[in-house]
Amino acid sequence: MTSMNLLNEISIRYPDAVSFAAGRPAEDFWDLDAVHRHLDRYVEHLRTERGLSAAAARRQILQYGRTKGIIHDLIATHLAVDESIRVPAESIVVTVGCQEAMFLVLRALRRGPEDVLLAVSPTYVGLTGAALLADLPVHPVADGPDGVDLADLRRRLTAARAEGLRPRALYLVPDVANPSGASLPLELRRDLLALAAEEDILILEDNPYCVFAGEERLPSLKALDTARRVVHLGSFAKTALPGARVGYVVADQLVSDGAGGTRLLADLLAMIKSMTTVNTSPIAQAVIGGALLEHGHSLRAANTATAALYRRNLALLLDGLARRFPPSTGITWNTPRGGFFLVLTVPHLRIDDALLERSASRHGVIWTPMSHFYPAPGGTHQLRLSVTQLTPATLERGLDALATLLTDPTP
Numbered sequence: 001m002t003s004m005n006l007l008n009e010i011s012i013r014y015p016d017a018v019s020f021a022a023g024r025p026a027e028d029f030w031d032l033d034a035v036h037r038h039l040d041r042y043v044e045h046l047r048t049e050r051g052l053s054a055a056a057a058r059r060q061i062l063q064y065g066r067t068k069g070i071i072h073d074l075i076a077t078h079l080a081v082d083e084s085i086r087v088p089a090e091s092i093v094v095t096v097g098c099q100e101a102m103f104l105v106l107r108a109l110r111r112g113p114e115d116v117l118l119a120v121s122p123t124y125v126g127l128t129g130a131a132l133l134a135d136l137p138v139h140p141v142a143d144g145p146d147g148v149d150l151a152d153l154r155r156r157l158t159a160a161r162a163e164g165l166r167p168r169a170l171y172l173v174p175d176v177a178n179p180s181g182a183s184l185p186l187e188l189r190r191d192l193l194a195l196a197a198e199e200d201i202l203i204l205e206d207n208p209y210c211v212f213a214g215e216e217r218l219p220s221l222k223a224l225d226t227a228r229r230v231v232h233l234g235s236f237a238k239t240a241l242p243g244a245r246v247g248y249v250v251a252d253q254l255v256s257d258g259a260g261g262t263r264l265l266a267d268l269l270a271m272i273k274s275m276t277t278v279n280t281s282p283i284a285q286a287v288i289g290g291a292l293l294e295h296g297h298s299l300r301a302a303n304t305a306t307a308a309l310y311r312r313n314l315a316l317l318l319d320g321l322a323r324r325f326p327p328s329t330g331i332t333w334n335t336p337r338g339g340f341f342l343v344l345t346v347p348h349l350r351i352d353d354a355l356l357e358r359s360a361s362r363h364g365v366i367w368t369p370m371s372h373f374y375p376a377p378g379g380t381h382q383l384r385l386s387v388t389q390l391t392p393a394t395l396e397r398g399l400d401a402l403a404t405l406l407t408d409p410t411p
């Protein structure tokens, strides 16, 4: 957590540095007028398609609202249209960003001190933070070349149980992951689901980048899930507006209601939400709802220009790296299917915060040390590069600076 603060601080101190660090989406196609248009479109939807009076529509947007959210039905349709995920709208809780969705799920899973979470490592820092807050220890699982190493997962499950612990779930980002850029191949997705059933654990699928995961689409784990093993976490931060702070969780599992019956996990999450944020801002939900309505519920359709920009930048980055780091340098990198991130491996250099500081102050380029994403020591020779906030010119300038830093690391 401290190191992520350092990263923010470095970005502020060196505002002119080329940033390969930001995980933020591109701002090129944002339009303030669209916020008003989307709000109006959602109100029109309430009036004409839901038959609400003007007063009821106004109340829906401006008053305290339903804890599980007001755009759950639109999200359910969006998931069917874009991801072939078919779930009842009632199993969706609209949250304050994906961050709240993670916290609610982890808090619900944490029943006693024996409960633990497994997470593919390197891990998104937001998950680590939510687990800390939920008092749920995180046990790392190796990612391997394809995004999750099932043999290591089995080993970790056995080891945790041998210690008297109860592994509740595995967290992972199956498509163009943050931070690794990895995507699970189809067969591995099926094998992971089979293993989860065999071992009786849930899978927490976090999928904020799937819209940008390349031309050839792989089904999400939730789309392949026939046994309600997958809790699907979503975010509109990368596909609509991060400032709206709207995310969601699909939780169609049945859990005990404490009175001998069952209820949807979504309802338990809503109960926890009622004690934290009460409800997600209906104004923000209306803006996201309007954006979904404007694009026929498809965020793929809404993001064609943004996806093309990221694709172009990733191609330029791969090309620029190949030109600057021939095999003789020993520097290597992965080739993600799409998304925001790529990982560079520099065997001859320790990649840490001190090097980042030097990179920013002397060379005018910033990036993220991969060690920030490992709960245990790891990633000490790796750095993460993000493609979202670059133009072709800044990308070239940044890569020149990076090449100078990595190939001539005079202290």
Ligand SMILES: Cc1ncc(COP(=O)(O)O)c(C=O)c1O
Pocket (backbone or CB within 6 Å): 023, 096, 097, 098, 099, 100, 124, 126, 173, 178, 206, 208, 234, 235, 236, 237, 242, 246, 247
């Ligand atoms: C893996 C992952 N999950 C979730 C999020 C963001 O979620 P939100 O902004 O909706 O809280 C991010 C953003 O960086 C992310 O990389």
